[in-house]
Amino acid sequence: xxxxxxxxxxxxxxxxxxxxxxxxxxxxxxxxxxxxxxxxxxxxxxxxxxxxxxxxxxxxxxxxxxxxxxxxxxxxxxxxxxxxxxxxxxxxxxxxxxxxxxxxxxxxxxxxxxxxxxxxxxxxxxxxxxxxxxxxxxxxxxxxxxxxxxxxxxxxxxxxxxxxxxxxxxxxxxxxxxxxxxxxxxxxxxxxxxxxxxxxxxxxxxxxxxxxxxxxxxxxxxxxxxxxxxxxxxxxxxxxxxxxxxxxxxxxxxxxxxxxxxxxxxxxxxxxxxxxxxxxxxxxxxxxxxxxxxxxxxxxxxxxxxxxxxxxxxxxxxxxxxxxxxxxxxxxxxxxxxxxxxxxxxxxxxxxxxxxx
Amino acid sequence: xxxxxxxxxxxxxxxxxxxxxxxxxxxxxxxxxxxxxxxxxxxxxxxxxxxxxxxxxxxxxxxxxxxxxxxxxxxxxxxxxxxxxxxxxxxxxxxxxxxxxxxxxxxxxxxxxxxxxxxxxxxxxxxxxxxxxxxxxxxxxxxxxxxxxxxxxxxxxxxxxxxxxxxxxxxxxxxxxxxxxxxxxxxxxxxxxxxxxxxxxxxxxxxxxxxxxxxxxxxxxxxxxxxxxxxxxxxxxxxxxxxxxxxxxxxxxxxxxxxxxxxxxxxxxxxxxxxxxxxxxxxxxxxxxxxxxxxxxxxxxxxxxxxxxxxxxxxxxxxxxxxxxxxxxxxxxxxxxxxxxxxxxxxxxxxxxxxxxxxxxxxxxxxxxxxxxxxxxxxxxxxxxxxxxxxxxxxxxxxxxxxxxxxxxxxxxxxxxxxxxxxxxxxxxxxxxxxxxxxxxxxxxxxxxxxxxxxxxxxxxxxxxxxxxxxxxxxxx
Amino acid sequence: xxxxxxxxxxxxxxxxxxxxxxxxxxxxxxxxxxxxxxxxxxxxxxxxxxxxxxxxxxxxxxxxxxxxxxxxxxxxxxxxxxxxxxxxxxxxxxxxxxxxxxxxxxxxxxxxxxxxxxxxxxxxxxxxxxxxxxxxxxxxxxxxxxxxxxxxxxxxxxxxxxxxx
Numbered sequence: 001x002x003x004x005x006x007x008x009x010x011x012x013x014x015x016x017x018x019x020x021x022x023x024x025x026x027x028x029x030x031x032x033x034x035x036x037x038x039x040x041x042x043x044x045x046x047x048x049x050x051x052x053x054x055x056x057x058x059x060x061x062x063x064x065x066x067x068x069x070x071x072x073x074x075x076x077x078x079x080x081x082x083x084x085x086x087x088x089x090x091x092x093x094x095x096x097x098x099x100x101x102x103x104x105x106x107x108x109x110x111x112x113x114x115x116x117x118x119x120x121x122x123x124x125x126x127x128x129x130x131x132x133x134x135x136x137x138x139x140x141x142x143x144x145x146x147x148x149x150x151x152x153x154x155x156x157x158x159x160x161x162x163x164x165x166x167x168x169x170x171x172x173x174x175x176x177x178x179x180x181x182x183x184x185x186x187x188x189x190x191x192x193x194x195x196x197x198x199x200x201x202x203x204x205x206x207x208x209x210x211x212x213x214x215x216x217x218x219x220x221x222x223x224x225x226x227x228x229x230x231x232x233x234x235x236x237x238x239x240x241x242x243x244x245x246x247x248x249x250x251x252x253x254x255x256x257x258x259x260x261x262x263x264x265x266x267x268x269x270x271x272x273x274x275x276x277x278x279x280x281x282x283x284x285x286x287x288x289x290x291x292x293x294x295x296x297x298x299x300x301x302x303x304x305x306x307x308x309x310x311x312x313x314x315x316x317x318x319x320x321x322x323x324x325x326x327x328x329x330x331x332x333x334x335x336x337x338x339x340x341x342x343x344x345x346x347x348x349x350x351x352x353x354x355x356x357x
Numbered sequence: 358x359x360x361x362x363x364x365x366x367x368x369x370x371x372x373x374x375x376x377x378x379x380x381x382x383x384x385x386x387x388x389x390x391x392x393x394x395x396x397x398x399x400x401x402x403x404x405x406x407x408x409x410x411x412x413x414x415x416x417x418x419x420x421x422x423x424x425x426x427x428x429x430x431x432x433x434x435x436x437x438x439x440x441x442x443x444x445x446x447x448x449x450x451x452x453x454x455x456x457x458x459x460x461x462x463x464x465x466x467x468x469x470x471x472x473x474x475x476x477x478x479x480x481x482x483x484x485x486x487x488x489x490x491x492x493x494x495x496x497x498x499x500x501x502x503x504x505x506x507x508x509x510x511x512x513x514x515x516x517x518x519x520x521x522x523x524x525x526x527x528x529x530x531x532x533x534x535x536x537x538x539x540x541x542x543x544x545x546x547x548x549x550x551x552x553x554x555x556x557x558x559x560x561x562x563x564x565x566x567x568x569x570x571x572x573x574x575x576x577x578x579x580x581x582x583x584x585x586x587x588x589x590x591x592x593x594x595x596x597x598x599x600x601x602x603x604x605x606x607x608x609x610x611x612x613x614x615x616x617x618x619x620x621x622x623x624x625x626x627x628x629x630x631x632x633x634x635x636x637x638x639x640x641x642x643x644x645x646x647x648x649x650x651x652x653x654x655x656x657x658x659x660x661x662x663x664x665x666x667x668x669x670x671x672x673x674x675x676x677x678x679x680x681x682x683x684x685x686x687x688x689x690x691x692x693x694x695x696x697x698x699x700x701x702x703x704x705x706x707x708x709x710x711x712x713x714x715x716x717x718x719x720x721x722x723x724x725x726x727x728x729x730x731x732x733x734x735x736x737x738x739x740x741x742x743x744x745x746x747x748x749x750x751x752x753x754x755x756x757x758x759x760x761x762x763x764x765x766x767x768x769x770x771x772x773x774x775x776x777x778x779x780x781x782x783x784x785x786x787x788x789x790x791x792x793x794x795x796x797x798x799x800x801x802x803x804x805x806x807x808x809x810x811x812x813x814x815x816x817x818x819x820x821x822x823x824x825x826x827x828x829x830x831x832x833x834x
Numbered sequence: 835x836x837x838x839x840x841x842x843x844x845x846x847x848x849x850x851x852x853x854x855x856x857x858x859x860x861x862x863x864x865x866x867x868x869x870x871x872x873x874x875x876x877x878x879x880x881x882x883x884x885x886x887x888x889x890x891x892x893x894x895x896x897x898x899x900x901x902x903x904x905x906x907x908x909x910x911x912x913x914x915x916x917x918x919x920x921x922x923x924x925x926x927x928x929x930x931x932x933x934x935x936x937x938x939x940x941x942x943x944x945x946x947x948x949x950x951x952x953x954x955x956x957x958x959x960x961x962x963x964x965x966x967x968x969x970x971x972x973x974x975x976x977x978x979x980x981x982x983x984x985x986x987x988x989x990x991x992x993x994x995x996x997x998x999x
Contacts (some may be wrong), residue, residue, distance in 0.1 A: 080865075121960060124888040128875075131896030135868070138900065142861065142907045150907070157904055161897065181885075181960055371980055378987065418973035459991040466984045473977055485977040489984050496988030511992070534941065557941050 002110075010116045011097070018096045018259065023058040025255040025314060030057070032315070033322045062248075070244035073144065080143035085242065085249040088136025091129045092256045098122040099263045100184040102273045102302040103280070106295055114273075114303065115184055122183035123175070126264065127168055130220065134160045136253070137222075137229060137238050144241035152238035155329065156222060156229030162336040163219040169344035170212035173351040174268055177205045187272035191279075197286035199276045202269035208347045210269045212340050217261040218320065219336065223254060225324040226332060262313035270309050273302040363415035363424045366403045366432060367472050373399030374465035381458025389458060393447045393800075396461045397440060404436050412828070421479050425832035427680075428476040430825065431607045434684060435475075438599050439468045441691045441807065444800040445698050446592040452703050452795060455500045455590055464596070467493035471604040480529045480539040480565075483608055487525070487572070490601060491518045497596070498589040510588025517571060517581040525568025531561030541612055548620045559626055565612065566630065573605035575664045576637040583649075586657035591706065594653060595694030598660040599687045606667055606683060610676060614833055617674055631672055635761065638665030639768035646775050650710045652697050655775060659734055660690065662772060666749055669761055675752030676830035681823065682749055685741035685815050689733040692808030695801055696727035702795040713779060715788035720796070724783050726805045733812045735776040736769050741815030840880055847873035864903045871895040885960045 027042065031054070034041025043054035072081055102114035119125050134157055141153015175181060178189040192200040203210050219226040230237035239250045266272055277283050278301060282292035293301070327335070376399075377392050384391060407429055416423035424432075443461065450460055470490030474483050495518060499511025533539050535558035536547035548558065570578040586594045617628065642662030649655045663686060670679035700707040700716065700723070707713070717724030733742035746769065753762045815822060847870050854866035871894040878887035967975045 120884045121888050124885070124892065128888045128891040128896060131892055131900075132872075134896070134900055135903075138903060138907070139865075142903075154904065154908060157900060161900055161904075164897075375983075419970070421973040457991065459987055462987060463984070463991065466980065466987070469980060470984070473980075477973075479974075481971075481974050482977065485974055485981060489977065489981045492981065492988055493984045496991050499992050502992070531941070557937075560937060 006110075006112055007116070010112075010114075014096050014099075014101070014116050015093070017101075018093065018256065021310075021314075022252055022255045022259055023062065025258060025318075026061060026251075027054065027058050028314065029255075029318050029321075032318050036319075036322045065248035065251075066245055068244040070246060073146075073241050075145045076241060077143040077145065080139050081241070082246070084136050084140035084143060085239075085246040085253075086136075087139065088133055088253045089249045089256075091133040091136070092253050092260060095126045095129045095260050096263070098125050098183055099267055100187055100272055101306055102299055105299050113184070114299070118182070118184055121181045123171065123181045123186070123268075126183075126260075127164070127171075130167075130260075131160075131164055133253075140242070140250070141238035144238075146241050148235040149238050149240045151235050152229045152231065152240070155231070156238055159219060159222070159226065159228060159332060159336075162333060163216045163340070166212055166336055166340035166344050167216040167220060169341060170209045170216060170347065171268070172344075173206050173209040173347045174202055176348070176351050176355060177202070183267055183272075187267060187274060190271040191274045193277075193286070199271055199274065201271045201274075206269065206347070206351070208343065208350070210265075212344045212347065213269070214265065215335070216340055217264065218317065219332070221254065221257040221261055221317070223258070223317070224321045225327050227326055228329055228332060231326075258314055258317050259310070262310045262317065265313050266306060266309040271305075273306040275301050275305045278302070358413060358415055359417060360415045361417060362406070362410060362413075363417040363422050363476075365406050366410075366424075367422075367469055367476075369399055369403040369406065370465050370469040370472060373403075374462045374469065377458055377465065378462045381462070384458070389451075390447060392458045392461050393443050396443055396465060399465075400436050400440050400443075404433065407433050407436065421482055422476055423478065424476055426829040427607075427611075427832040430680065430829035431475040431603070432472050434603060434687060435468055435471045435600065438596065438603070438687055438691065439464060441695075441804050442592050442596045444804045445595065445691075445695045446590075447800045448795070448798040449590065449592050449698055449701070449801075452701060453501060453590065453706070454503055454704065457500075460497070460500060463493045463497050467497065467596070467600065471600060474604050475607045478541045478611065480532065480541065480544075484522075484525060484529060487604075487608075488522065490604065491522065491572075494518075494593075494597065494601065497593045498585055500593070501588075501590050504588070506584075506588035507590070508588075510585040513581050513588075514585045521568050521571030521578070523568075524564050524571070528561045528564030528566075528568055531557050531564065533561075535561060541615070545615045545619060548616065562612075562616070562627055563630060566609070566627065566634075569605045569609055570634060573602045573609070573664050573667075574661050575634050575668065576641040576661065577634075579638070579642070579661045582661055583654045583657040586660075587651060587653045591653065591694060591698045591701075594656075595691050595698075598656065598694070599690050602660065602664060602667075603683045603687065606671070606679065609671060610679060610833070613671055614674060614676060617672070628672070631668055632761065635665050635668035635672065636764050638662065638668065639765055640665075643768045643771040643775075647771065649775075652708050652710065652713070652779070655710075655779070656690070656693060656697070659772065659776070662768060663690075663734075665768065666746060666765055669753050669758065669765055670749045672761065673749070673753040673756045673758055675749070675756075676833055677823070677826050678745070678748035678752045680826045680830060681815075681819070682745040684822065684826070685733070685745040685812065688808045688811035688815065689730045689740070689742055692726065692730040692805060692812065693734065695804045695808065696723050696730065699723045699796075699798065699801055699805070700792065700794050702793065707792055707794070710779065710782055711789070712792050713782045714786035715783070716792070717780075717783035719788075719792075720794070722802070722805070726809050728780050728783065729809055729812060731776040731779055733816070735773045739813070739816045741812045741819070744816055744819055836880055839876070843873045843876040843880070847877075860906045861903065864899060864906055868895050868899045868903075871899065885963060 031041045033039075041054070042057040043051060045051070045054055045056040045060040047056055072078060097116035098119055100113070100115040100118075105112045105114055137156040137160070138153045141149045141151075141156065144150070174186075178186045180186055180189070190199065190201050194200045194204060198204060222229050230239075239247055242250060277285050278298065280295075280298060282290065282298065284290050373396055377396060380395065381389075381392060407424075410424050411429055412426065414423070414425055442464065446460065446464075449455075450457075467490050470486045470488070470493065473486030473489060477483055477486070495511055495515040498514045499508050501507035529539060532544055535555045536544045538544055538547065567578065571581075574582040586597060589597065613627070613631070639662055642658050642665060646655055646658030646662065649658060667679060667682055667686075670676075670682060697708065698706075699720075700712065717728070729740060733740035736742045736746040738744075746765075750762045750765060753759075753765075850866045850869035850873065854863050854870065857863050857866060872891060875887045875891040875895065878884075878890055
């Protein structure tokens with residue numbers, strides 16, 4: 001019984017964390033763009049006159065979104081039209097369940113993994129769910145019965161399929177280095193040390209893989225510079241015919257993808273919850289000194305490290321989104337098929353050669 | 358003997374295909390003929406290794422791949438087939454606008470599929486080899502992209518081929534379910550040891566036969582043949598009419614010969630199935646061929662009919678005659694197609710019966726060789742076709758399959774009519790219009806000569822080849 | 835729990851396959867097929883083969899069917915015309931369906947009798963599959979690469995732009 005409760009608590013915690021961060025990403029995005037464009041940005045939302053640099057803005061946005069009229073066009077294919085945003089949302093949201101937030105937490109003789117589901121093939125699970133997410137886009141574009149939406153949906157599907165190949169291939173080198181598909185095992189492997197002092201993170205072992213993964217993942221989030229499915233100033237995109245909460249879901253999905261990409265980058269290439277030289281009983285520095293810590297503090301360190309890394313990559317992605325122009329469609333396809341895929345294949349070969357030496 | 362040498366012929370062919378694909382990108386359009394020469398060089402090298410492996414029984418991959426004499430003999434036959442097809446293609450592809458290096462590349466891939474199929478005793482590997490062969494064939498059939506018929510051929514071949522593959526895989530799955538193995542030898546062992554044959558295993562074997570029935574084009578699984586043969590580029594048609602058919606029979610031989618020989622099947626279901634298919638194939642194939650006027654379609658139906666005779670050889674459990682028939686069949690059929698290809702010029706092929714009026718006197722070489730090939734297909738002495746049929750029918754008589762033989766002989770009598778009609782057109786009709794062809798085609802005339810030599814040699818002095826074949830089929834015992 | 839999930843998946847799977855056959859709109863057909871594939875993935879997961887389950891979803895539901903739907907939605911937005919049907923084909927198909935059904939039942943009967951209870955092997959782990967692929971099934975595995983090359987070359991030859999004439 002207690003196990004069920006623990007699982008429930010884990011699910012709730014993960015979801016709340018996920019949604020809350022996503023919500024605040026919208027605020028970060030507005031603030032960051034404002035700084036880049038020399039503005040102040042959202043700062044008016046207030047509760048009882050308390051404004052705290054606009055921290056309540058996301059809630060105001062959410063309330064607005066919920067109470068807007070939910071309009072379904074008469075000419076749309078109604079069922080699929082309504083289904084599409086939920087598909088998009090669901091398949092991104094479920095991926096968080098495979099991500100390890102920290103190592104084992106011990107309370108009262110019980111060991112709790114700080115991960116909702118420890119799946120044997122977690123890495124593939126995440127990829128599978130992301131690939132199913134394409135259906136949300138393609139269905140919303142098609143069921144809207146609107147040319148612009150259809151073009152957006154088609155562009156989106158084509159782009160996502162193309163980059164999924166590179167995304168998957170870029171990770172093969174990583175799987176070769178950390179011989180596992182289990183995300184928590186991969187993180188554990190990254191706790192080891194290279195030459196006795198360098199943490200064995202993916203970024204040091206698979207630099208090329210990281211670059212390819214990062215570009216492909218950026219394309220998967222469908223944001224500038226890869227925002228052709230939306231194409232704000234030409235076709236508006238696959239959610240042209242959506243309004244109210246369903247449009248909001250698509251919006252949320254975008255930010256959730258940013259967050260998922262950040263967590264994946266962290267987990268796969270930057271050690272996940274690992275803090276350099278922090279073992280289960282405290283720090284063991286390479287120069288010999290030790291700093292032993294109680295179990296609770298270690299876990300807090302781990303979770304904090306995970307969060308800091310994730311926030312950093314969220315910030316980086318938003319920075320990229322506001323500082324780069326959009327690619328042309330043929331450039332997007334060329335980058336994917338002619339550069340990233342051959343590079344990722346080369347990465348696999350190079351990794352294999354280095355491993356066999 | 359476990360040795361890497363078993364893999365070398367296959368590796369050479371796959372390597373050749375990849376080489377040609379890469380070279381194709383760098384060669385100028387005028388120099389594309391070099392690709393043909395390069396593939397021929399690779400074929401010769403591969404042939405050298407095959408000959409060296411004779412009697413050595415190399416195997417590799419835990420026996421998944423083995424080069425016993427039978428697979429060596431068949432591999433060699435396929436090499437010759439591909440060699441001849443490349444020679445007749447060289448001029449054709451530039452005349453008919455299918456000039457691309459991928460042509461040779463796909464042809465070699467198809468060849469590698471056939472090599473895989475004949476050199477393995479594992480149904481899984483055989484299936485994969487078949488798919489390599491089939492998938493290359495589908496695109497080869499559609500290579501004449503200017504012509505709608507070619508695309509139709511590709512689509513038809515693809516759809517029916519997939520259908521056949523589905524049957525085949527289903528059959529293999531059922532066999533595996535019944536006997537816990539995909540290895541032919543252990544499947545047969547299981548059949549032998551079991552007191553009664555499971556229904557599942559029988560249905561599996563039946564589906565296996567049906568799946569291959571599509572590939573070797575026997576009635577009632579022949580519907581795709583005429584359209585595909587007509588639409589595909591003619592050299593490819595020549596390839597289809599011999600390559601997949603020969604390899605299909607090679608595999609059926611490996612599976613059915615030990616089955617028919619060793620397994621006490623009280624219901625005789627498979628035997629009856631094969632008998633019915635054989636009779637239908639001979640009768641229907643020959644009867645429909647009577648009404649065709651397009652040369653490619655006539656040859657298509659003739660190749661269907663020949664599959665019927667070949668099935669008799671399988672039923673009679675006479676392996677040597679089957680292999681001999683296939684050897685002869687390759688020479689006479691490719692020769693006949695070469696003669697058809699000879700009658701063509703830039704962007705135009707002469708394929709109707711009317712076009713052949715008076716050809717015999719205008720182009721005596723083509724007319725004479727074509728006549729020999731047709732007579733051989735019909736089974737006249739002293740050509741190889743006569744001896745082949747003679748061996749098959751006499752073997753069948755020895756096995757008390759007299760009704761089958763009677764039907765076979767009657768069917769070949771029917772076939773004489775449409776083969777002779779072509780000869781009659783060539784020598785006894787006045788041409789009503791001018792047919793001028795491009796005769797600057799050395800490769801093709803070389804093929805005509807080689808096939809003529811093959812047909813006559815096998816018809817008059819078959820001794821040496823028969824000895825080789827006898828050595829080859831001992832692998833089955 | 836496992837039984838409940840199995841029957842849930844089975845019902846959804848069969849329903850979606852039926853929907854695929856009955857529905858006249860090609861896009862819906864394809865979507866039903868996606869659902870069926872996803873359910874198949876679920877079956878594999880229930881059978882303790884997570885790797886196969888996930889690969890099933892990635893490859894069939896995620897990649898192949900997306901391409902199908904892509905093409906269907908791109909080229910034909912009309913409601914599908916019902917194909918011209920002849921009466922005898924229907925009866926013929928019915929006959930074959932009955933035969934296959936009987937065969938399936940017979941197969942299942944013999945399969946159940948030889949099935950031993952307990953001792954379920956774990957076959958789905960990526961390590962095991964990898965090891966099998968590179969030892970026992972190395973030759974078929976390598977042939978697959980030739981197969982894929984043939985398919986790639988064939989497809990590209992048929993669709994690439996023609997040379998200037």
